[in-house]
Amino acid sequence: MKTIFYIALAIHIIAILGILGLLLSQIAKSPRKLSPGVIHAGLTALVAGIVMVGLYAEAKPDEVLDHMKVGVKTVVLTAILLLGYKNVKKAELKSSVWGSMLALTVVNIIIAVGW
Numbered sequence: 230m231k232t233i234f235y236i237a238l239a240i241h242i243i244a245i246l247g248i249l250g251l252l253l254s255q256i257a258k259s260p261r262k263l264s265p266g267v268i269h270a271g272l273t274a275l276v277a278g279i280v281m282v283g284l285y286a287e288a289k290p291d292e293v294l295d296h297m298k299v300g301v302k303t304v305v306l307t308a309i310l311l312l313g314y315k316n317v318k319k320a321e322l323k324s325s326v327w328g329s330m331l332a333l334t335v336v337n338i339i340i341a342v343g344w
Contacts, residue, residue: 234288237280244274245337248309252331260321267330268313275306298344305337 247270255261278299285294312330316322 230284230287234281234284237277237284241274241277241281244270244277245334245341248274249331249334249338252327252334255322255327261324261327262320263313263317263322263327265317268310268317271306271310271313275303275310278302278306295344298340302337302340305333305340309333309337 248267251264251267251270254264282294282299285292309330312326312333316326
């Protein structure tokens with residue numbers, strides 16, 4: 230089970246970095262367009278996170294899962310996904326939405342590393 234946990238962790242990290250990379254790729258473009266890959270990466274990160282939470286007790290029996298951290302990260306990722314679903318089919322992505330998604334992604338990374 231430890232192996233599956235660490236595979237899910239790697240997938241989760243790659244998916245979050247995928248969201249960040251896809252959003253940053255639009256930094257110099259005008260007009261900005263949201264790549265559907267952001268939604269795919271977000272859903273991948275969500276599923277991998279759920280797998281990690283489910284396997285945490287078996288993978289790390291000496292540690293206690295911080296449910297508050299998991300909850301906050303889930304809310305942040307859900308906000309990214311909701312913004313993505315609302316704007317993926319639009320011809321132009323507003324700068325405020327792009328900035329919000331980028332900020333939420335960075336906040337998610339900071340929570341993962343710093344909390």
